[in-house]
Amino acid sequence: MYKAIGYAAQSHQTPLEPFHFERRELLPDDVQIDILFCGVCHSDIHQARNEWGSSTFPIVPGHEIVGKVTQVGSAVQGFAIGDSVGVGCMVDACRQCPDCQDHLEQYCNHAVFTYNSPDKHTGNSTYGGYSNSIVVDQHFVLKISNTLDLAATAPLLCAGITTYSPLMHWKIAAGDKVGVVGLGGLGHMAVKFAHALGAHVVLFTTSPDKIDDAKRLGANEVVISKHPEEMNAHLASFDFILNTVAAPHNLDAYTALLKRDGTLCLVGVPDQPHPSPAIGQLIFKRRSIAGSLIGGIKETQEMLDFCAEHQITSDIEIIPIQQINAAYERVLKSDVKYRFVIDMASLAVEA
Numbered sequence: 001m002y003k004a005i006g007y008a009a010q011s012h013q014t015p016l017e018p019f020h021f022e023r024r025e026l027l028p029d030d031v032q033i034d035i036l037f038c039g040v041c042h043s044d045i046h047q048a049r050n051e052w053g054s055s056t057f058p059i060v061p062g063h064e065i066v067g068k069v070t071q072v073g074s075a076v077q078g079f080a081i082g083d084s085v086g087v088g089c090m091v092d093a094c095r096q097c098p099d100c101q102d103h104l105e106q107y108c109n110h111a112v113f114t115y116n117s118p119d120k121h122t123g124n125s126t127y128g129g130y131s132n133s134i135v136v137d138q139h140f141v142l143k144i145s146n147t148l149d150l151a152a153t154a155p156l157l158c159a160g161i162t163t164y165s166p167l168m169h170w171k172i173a174a175g176d177k178v179g180v181v182g183l184g185g186l187g188h189m190a191v192k193f194a195h196a197l198g199a200h201v202v203l204f205t206t207s208p209d210k211i212d213d214a215k216r217l218g219a220n221e222v223v224i225s226k227h228p229e230e231m232n233a234h235l236a237s238f239d240f241i242l243n244t245v246a247a248p249h250n251l252d253a254y255t256a257l258l259k260r261d262g263t264l265c266l267v268g269v270p271d272q273p274h275p276s277p278a279i280g281q282l283i284f285k286r287r288s289i290a291g292s293l294i295g296g297i298k299e300t301q302e303m304l305d306f307c308a309e310h311q312i313t314s315d316i317e318i319i320p321i322q323q324i325n326a327a328y329e330r331v332l333k334s335d336v337k338y339r340f341v342i343d344m345a346s347l348a349v350e351a
């Protein structure tokens with residue numbers, strides 16, 4: 001084991017604070033990474049505060065990790081010291097079940113998440129990217145093009161793949177009418193991807209001050225979701241709507257906007273359930289409500305390559321780690337443009 005430093009919450013009621021801990025020494029398949037940047041996902045807040053009821057403490061959040069390779073194990077191929085790499089929400093899976101064989105490790109019953117999961121090798125909890133270093137099996141490490149800004153690439157590892165994967169699964173293409181609900185970390189990536197795929201993109205927001213940004217990011221139209229007349233103008237017209245909202249709300253307002261056979265895909269994970277949907281609204285136009293979880297490692301690499309090709313990254317606000325608790329409060333107020341990214345060089349003063 002070797003010493004690492006990060007920021008952890010010691011309980012669901014305490015702020016994140018400096019935390020000294022140990023990481024495993026390199027196994028033959030492992031890559032050791034010096035973490036340069038880590039994005040701040042709303043899921044980090046849900047879990048640091050145990051809003052999903054599944055957190056173990058201390059918890060070191062962070063699953064939007066980019067950095068440089070510092071060491072490779074004896075069996076590692078394709079990664080060398082100095083390479084720019086990323087780690088997302090998963091660091092292992094069973095590798096044998098039908099989900100793993102289909103390159104959909106995120107749905108594996110034995111997926112090991114980057115934090116708050118039992119580490120297969122040490123039995124300890126996994127600790128995430130709000131830290132200076134991490135050791136990850138090569139099969140769960142992503143390659144990052146040197147043409148992308150590293151800090152702005154970090155959020156692609158969760159916000160990026162979580163929005164790219166459903167757009168691919170529902171085969172969004174030029175000419176489709178696509179809605180995105182919520183302009184936060186996930187939502188702003190969804191707008192960029194749907195626009196890059198050639199869709200007609202409509203952004204639904206509760207924040208009128210985000211209208212200009214939404215258009216700059218690629219939305220063709222912006223609807224203030226609190227205004228019924230603006231919503232009604234889009235009745236029964238969407239092929240697909242991706243809902244990224246982190247709080248419970250009435251889904252009927254969105255299913256009513258789907259065409260026959262349209263899908264409302266939920267990616268937000270509120271701590272309380274949404275009110276029940278009006279079933280008749282689904283039945284009479286064969287509409288679906290679906291969900292989607294991040295994306296597999298193969299698709300995450302494809303998404304990163306798509307981003308390099310189209311020069312897509314996240315719009316970010318860089319913070320030192322000492323500002324993480326204040327950043328959480330701003331995310332909860334939908335006041336971030338559009339993802340906080342921690343500059344891990346700021347950890348040096350805690351060493």
Ligand code: NAP
Pocket residue numbers: 040041042043044046158159162181182183184185186187204205206207210244245246247248249266267268269270292293294331332334336338
């Ligand atoms: P975020 O940056 O906080 O964005 C959420 C956006 O939702 C806000 O910016 C806001 O947009 C809107 N919103 C917030 N409260 C609302 C309310 N009460 N009613 C309506 N709209 C509201 O969060 P994020 O990091 O994008 O994450 C969003 C959700 O996805 C979280 O629940 C997170 O845990 C989940 N998530 C899921 C996956 C997955 O694999 N499925 C992966 C990552 C994250 P406007 O200001 O535009 O209204």
Ligand code: ZN
Pocket residue numbers: 041042043044063089158159
């Ligand atoms: Zn996330």
Ligand code: ZN
Pocket residue numbers: 093094095096097098099100101105108109110111
């Ligand atoms: Zn599996």
